[in-house]
Amino acid sequence: MAYNITHLKQLESESIHIMREVVAEFKKPVMLYSVGKDSSVMLRLAQKAFFPDKIPFPLMHIDTGYKFPEMYEFRDEFVKTIEAELIIEKNKEWFGKSHPLKFGTDKCCRLLKTQGLLGALEKHGFDAAFGGARREEEKSRAKERIFSVRDHFGQWNPKVQKPELWNLYNCRINEGETVRVFPLSNWTEFDIWNYIKLEEIPIVPIYYAKKRKVVNRKGVLIPADYEHAIIQENEEITEEWCRFRSLGCIPCTGAIKSKATTLNEIIEEVRYAERSERENRVIDLNSDSAMEDKKREGYF
Amino acid sequence: MTEKDLLRFTTTGSVDDGKSTLIGRLLYETKCVPLDQYDAIKKTSQKRGSGSVDLALLLDGLAAEREQGITIDVAYRYFETQKRKFIIADTPGHEQYTRNMVTGASTADLAIVLIDARNGVLIQSKRHGFLNSLLQIPKMLIAVNKMDLVGYSQEAFNQIVADYTDFAGKLDIDDITFIPVSALKGDNVTKKSEKMDWYKGPTLLELLEKTYVTANRNLIDFRFPVQNVIRPNLNFRGFAGKITSGSIKVGEEIIALPSQKQSKVKEIVTYDGNLEEAFSPMSVVLTLENEIDISRGDMIVRKNNLPSVGNIFDAIICWMDDTKVLNPKTAYFLKQTTNNTTAFVEEVYHKIDVNTLHRVKAPKVGLNEIAKIKVKTTAPLFFDSYKENKGTGSFILIDPLTYNTVAGGIIKKIRNTDVIEKPAYIPSEKEIGIVQKYTNLDPSMIQKMLIELNL
Numbered sequence: 001m002a003y004n005i006t007h008l009k010q011l012e013s014e015s016i017h018i019m020r021e022v023v024a025e026f027k028k029p030v031m032l033y034s035v036g037k038d039s040s041v042m043l044r045l046a047q048k049a050f051f052p053d054k055i056p057f058p059l060m061h062i063d064t065g066y067k068f069p070e071m072y073e074f075r076d077e078f079v080k081t082i083e084a085e086l087i088i089e090k091n092k093e094w095f096g097k098s099h100p101l102k103f104g105t106d107k108c109c110r111l112l113k114t115q116g117l118l119g120a121l122e123k124h125g126f127d128a129a130f131g132g133a134r135r136e137e138e139k140s141r142a143k144e145r146i147f148s149v150r151d152h153f154g155q156w157n158p159k160v161q162k163p164e165l166w167n168l169y170n171c172r173i174n175e176g177e178t179v180r181v182f183p184l185s186n187w188t189e190f191d192i193w194n195y196i197k198l199e200e201i202p203i204v205p206i207y208y209a210k211k212r213k214v215v216n217r218k219g220v221l222i223p224a225d226y227e228h229a230i231i232q233e234n235e236e237i238t239e240e241w242c243r244f245r246s247l248g249c250i251p252c253t254g255a256i257k258s259k260a261t262t263l264n265e266i267i268e269e270v271r272y273a274e275r276s277e278r279e280n281r282v283i284d285l286n287s288d289s290a291m292e293d294k295k296r297e298g299y300f
Numbered sequence: 301m302t303e304k305d306l307l308r309f310t311t312t313g314s315v316d317d318g319k320s321t322l323i324g325r326l327l328y329e330t331k332c333v334p335l336d337q338y339d340a341i342k343k344t345s346q347k348r349g350s351g352s353v354d355l356a357l358l359l360d361g362l363a364a365e366r367e368q369g370i371t372i373d374v375a376y377r378y379f380e381t382q383k384r385k386f387i388i389a390d391t392p393g394h395e396q397y398t399r400n401m402v403t404g405a406s407t408a409d410l411a412i413v414l415i416d417a418r419n420g421v422l423i424q425s426k427r428h429g430f431l432n433s434l435l436q437i438p439k440m441l442i443a444v445n446k447m448d449l450v451g452y453s454q455e456a457f458n459q460i461v462a463d464y465t466d467f468a469g470k471l472d473i474d475d476i477t478f479i480p481v482s483a484l485k486g487d488n489v490t491k492k493s494e495k496m497d498w499y500k501g502p503t504l505l506e507l508l509e510k511t512y513v514t515a516n517r518n519l520i521d522f523r524f525p526v527q528n529v530i531r532p533n534l535n536f537r538g539f540a541g542k543i544t545s546g547s548i549k550v551g552e553e554i555i556a557l558p559s560q561k562q563s564k565v566k567e568i569v570t571y572d573g574n575l576e577e578a579f580s581p582m583s584v585v586l587t588l589e590n591e592i593d594i595s596r597g598d599m600i601v602r603k604n605n606l607p608s609v610g611n612i613f614d615a616i617i618c619w620m621d622d623t624k625v626l627n628p629k630t631a632y633f634l635k636q637t638t639n640n641t642t643a644f645v646e647e648v649y650h651k652i653d654v655n656t657l658h659r660v661k662a663p664k665v666g667l668n669e670i671a672k673i674k675v676k677t678t679a680p681l682f683f684d685s686y687k688e689n690k691g692t693g694s695f696i697l698i699d700p701l702t703y704n705t706v707a708g709g710i711i712k713k714i715r716n717t718d719v720i721e722k723p724a725y726i727p728s729e730k731e732i733g734i735v736q737k738y739t740n741l742d743p744s745m746i747q748k749m750l751i752e753l754n755l
Contacts, residue, residue, distance in 0.1 A: 003517075003519050003547065003579045003580075004305060005581070005582065006303055006304060006305065007304045007305055007306035007384070007385040009582075010305075010306045010581060011306075012583075013542060013581050013582055013583040014581075016542070016583040017527070017542040017583055020527040020528050020540055020541075020542075020583075021527065021638075023528060024527055024528050024596050024638070025640075047571060048570070048571040048572075048583075049540070049583070050528075050530060050540070051530075051569070051570070051571040051585070052530070052532050052536060052538075052569065052585075053530050053531070053532040054532070135376045135378070136377075136378045142375045142376055142377065143373045143374070143375050143376075158373070161373065162704055162705040163399055163400075163402075163403045163620050163705050163708065164403060164705075165402070165403050165406040165407075165694070165696055165705075165708040166406045166407060166690065166691070166694045166708075167407075167542075167691075168635050168636070168694065168695065168696045170635065170696060170698055170703070170705045172633065172698055172703040173703060174702075174703055185376070186376065186378070186387055188378050188380075188385075190380070191385070272331065273334055277334075
């Protein structure tokens with residue numbers, strides 16, 4: 001017998017180990033479920049980690065009200081099939097009131113996502129929250145620990161991170177602190193898609209390409225077919241073959257040109273992608289350290 | 301396409317050795333840099349008046365680092381080829397970042413150490429080698445960089461090989477390979493250099509693709525630290541964990557520590573179906589033939605292959621806390637495998653000067669210092685020496701007030717043993733059968749022989 005396992009199986013085993021450590025050492029963990037592909041993979045890993053038992057923590061979706069209708073539909077159907085409790089939370093004070101046009105994307109994100117998340121964690125008393133972020137995604141994430149301690153305000157301080165050696169995770173936190181745990185830290189976008197294929201994991205259909213009505217704004221294809229899409233009067237709406245490479249809120253998520261209608265085609269496209277994964281996310285493009293700034297404020 | 305394996309490696313170099321340029325080139329030439337990122341660094345390079353694209357800019361991380369133009373923390377990078385996926389722990393090389401180097405080295409199967417061809421073997425190159433050796437990385441690549449600045453001279457390269465080989469005799473790494481490169485010009489990184497005919501060896505990428513990864517794994521000693529007990533209903537009781545080392549089959553006899561209760565493996569359960577055999581580094585759930593009491597922190601091992609069990613041992617630690625020095629009166633939390641216990645540092649034997657490898661007598665151990673100590677825990681641990689088994693021979697110390705991870709440690713030697721009665725050895729039918737096949741002796745005679753051999 002050759003005692004070797006593939007890199008995907010190694011990543012899987014590492015992620016399972018992380019989830020089990022959290023369940024053993026924290027009082028009240030939760031899994032942040034954003035409906036995207038990374039969340040779908042994370043959920044499958046949670047099923048594997050505790051099999052044949054059910055997932056021993058709830059899922060929580062921080063809703064902004066601006067997600068794609070296909071995402072809501074998928075969420076409600078999918079969660080039924082995996083026997084897990086789904087909590088849906090929002091920042092009640094600003095839900096339906098905040099809008100990127102009114103406040104700018106930064107502030108809108110802070111109100112609906114960051115504040116929504118912090119309020120929900122406090123309300124339920126969760127001390128550990130799994131997130132699907134990957135280090136490869138963005139440069140400040142490359143330096144974040146798998147167990148990322150946040151202060152009372154959910155803020156990340158890159159200068160006082162605990163060293164993380166071997167696979168020995170320090171699960172002790174002070175009163176008022178919480179921890180974000182990223183079991184997919186070492187996965188790449190390419191790994192995620194290969195794993196989705198290998199495991200036949202269901203995903204939101206708008207990851208696949210089809211002809212959509214869009215506005216081409218400096219190369220970012222802004223979807224025009226949705227209620228919350230922001231289209232200026234003078235902008236021209238065209239039909240393009242495109243797909244969503246990562247999913248966020250409608251006003252801040254663009255599509256990319258693509259004809260990938262199958263998993264194999266997406267995998268090929270991602271392997272030789274010429275653009276970064278989050279290039280269509282308007283929120284990251286605001287400044288050179290946009291993500292780092294958001295994380296310092298408590299964003300995921 | 302998905303049938304690849306994984307190689308984790310760490311890179312260290314001193315300031316201006318060209319480490320970021322080297323990693324940038326690896327990422328770029330394996331087509332793992334998206335065009336928009338490339339365009340962005342191209343613009344920045346032009347803005348700074350540089351004629352060529354500075355690939356090192358791909359690795360810029362935190363705002364503070366960009367301001368100071370240095371690397372502060374460990375950063376993890378990813379790239380892949382048709383053969384392998386690679387995870388790089390990119391660590392800064394300055395002495396004050398020893399803790400980051402140790403952190404990066406703790407998970408690495410291979411280490412790349414950069415040496416500037418113009419400077420020869422400096423004290424920091426030796427320090428990097430020492431830390432890699434301490435952390436028992438099985439293979440080290442010495443990339444002699446900036447060969448373009450010494451006219452691609454074979455003599456300059458050979459001098460560095462001779463000097464470093466001489467020093468490396470003191471280290472505990474047998475497998476060291478030297479390679480002359482220019483990260484800036486791309487010589488011998490992913491493409492063979494046209495300027496160095498005298499070098500007949502493989503490129504850096506070829507070496508990374510060829511390195512045998514299982515060298516870093518212990519596939520002999522089965523160690524299964526229990527993470528959680530899985531109890532979905534009254535009929536199922538399974539023990540979840542990641543196999544730290546070795547392998548196990550259904551039907552094999554096991555013993556649980558610390559209870560020393562014996563049983564046999566009934567099933568190896570996974571979401572994808574039960575397995576007949578499992579091995580490191582798989583995460584599985586084990587069920588046993590009889591109901592014995594096992595909980596988190598316990599360890600399941602083979603009856604005839606036990607780890608050390610004890611609560612006093614010698615260890616080498618790297619101190620990682622910048623707010624406090626090591627205090628022998630403090631009861632630290634110690635985490636080893638899935639075991640959380642309390643530990644005291646009974647004695648600091650000596651510190652090790654990371655630059656000279658000399659022992660230094662000094663009472664205080666502070667940030668980035670390496671020391672040999674004697675540790676006493678309040679409950680016995682199940683461990684092997686780090687050299688034999690990284691997974692069971694490593695631990696972290698946590699400050700009881702701040703909860704910071706204040707030290708990473710590797711276990712050298714046990715100082716006392718909690719007397720553990722070795723269970724009586726009874727040769728299996730299979731063992732007797734094998735001996736009989738070759739000797740034709742009477743089975744009862746074989747049984748006696750085997751028992752005597754194992755006493």
